[in-house]
Amino acid sequence: MKVLFMGTPDFAVTTLEKIIEAGHEVVGVVTQPDKPKGRGKAVLYTPVKEVAMAHGLPIYQPVKVREEHVIEELSKLQPDIGVIVAFGQILPQTLLDMPTYGCVNVHASLLPKYRGAAPIQWSIIDGEPTTGVTIMQMDAGLDTGDMINRVEIPIEKEETGGSLFNKLAEAGADLLIDTLRSFEEGTIVRTKQDSAASTYAARLTKELGNMDFTKSAVVLERLIRGLNPWPSAYTSLNGKTLKVWRADVELKEYGGKPGEIVELTKDAIIVQTGEQALALKEIQLEGKKRMDAGAFLRGFSIEKGTVLGQ
Structure with a gap:
């Protein structure tokens, strides 16, 4: 199939690579504009652009993809289908309707649950036992289109936002290839979403990681995993x-006040929370490198009774 691919971050790279490996013709790659980075303002290419360049694919980086001249330019590519993976801009209906089979989206949740920007992290933070990937026929709404294909992935006990990101990127890429095959064979089945069952996965902010020790240890432990590696708890x-x-999570009750360091062991800093206690195992103090709590305690003086977050 002639594929118009639209994506920007690392999550989209796996899908683009699988499309190329499967022998589909990528007629164009649309990604966000380059951004300057660091003090030297060196130009930073998006991860998708890096892959597109390596394969010699036509690249488009419009500031606003909805502008008429951009849509006219992309229509000249005559794509059979548009594949959108974490592109980062809202697409107009004229663009969604332009390919022969319209546009499909690789979304990292089991829709209609976790529509929005950060479904991977919120599924961990909220304590979901499973998540997955949904291939959706795109419409003008926010992740509201008909579902075409989906795969379920269990969330492991020590799953982090980073590890789940990798699993879902791989699963989503494979599912997309299966979906393209179904389009070619004319066997696509679309299922409408139940919007009443939808939830919204808001964009992550650094402030979200500020630990409130009046919450339970279970809730805080999930927050730590969900926000690893970014923006971090x-x-x-x-x-x-x-x-x-x-x-x-420490099952033992210590009786301290929330945020109080109630015990120091050879490999953990035990902190009281609103319910149970939390054993900090890997930490990073401002200006220091990331390290196990045991190594930190051997090089840094800290006293029992100290209250974190003050």
């Missing part, structure tokens, strides 16, 4: 930011 220790990368 954090608190403060003696006025410095302390990122928390890994923690375990």
Whole structure:
């Protein structure tokens, strides 16, 4: 099939590569404009652009894809189908209708649950046992189109946002290839979403990672995993930011106040929460490298009774 691919971040790369490997003709790749990075303002290409360049594919980077001249230019490619994966702009109906089979989206949740920008992380934060990928026929709404294909993926006990991201990127790419085959064979079946059952996965912010120790240890442990690697969960220790990368729930009750360090062991900093305690296992103090709590305690003086987040 002649595919118009639209995507920007790492999550989209796996799908683009699988489309190329499957022998489909990628007639164009649309990705977000390049951005300057760092003090030197060096130009940073999107991950999708890097792959497109490596394969010699035509690249388009419109500031606003909805502009008429952009749609006219893309229509000249005469795509059979548009494949959209985390592109980063809202597409107008004229663009969605332009390919022969319209546009499909690889969405990292089991729709209609977790529509929106950050379904991977919120599925962990909310304690879901499973998640997955849905291939959806796109319409003008926010992840509201008819479902075409889906695959379910279990969320493991120690799953992080990063590890689940990788699993879903791979699963979504394979599912998309199966879906393209179904389009070619004329066997596509579309199922409408139940909007009453939908939930919204809001965009992540750094502030979301600020740990509120009045919440339960279970809730905080999920927050830590969901926000690993970005934007990360954090608190403060003696006025410095302390990122928390890994923690375990402690069933023992210590009787301290929320945020209080109630015990120090050879490999953990035990902190009281609103319900049960949290054993911090991997942390990073502002200005220091990421390390196991045991290594941190051997090189940094910290006292039992210290309250985090003050």
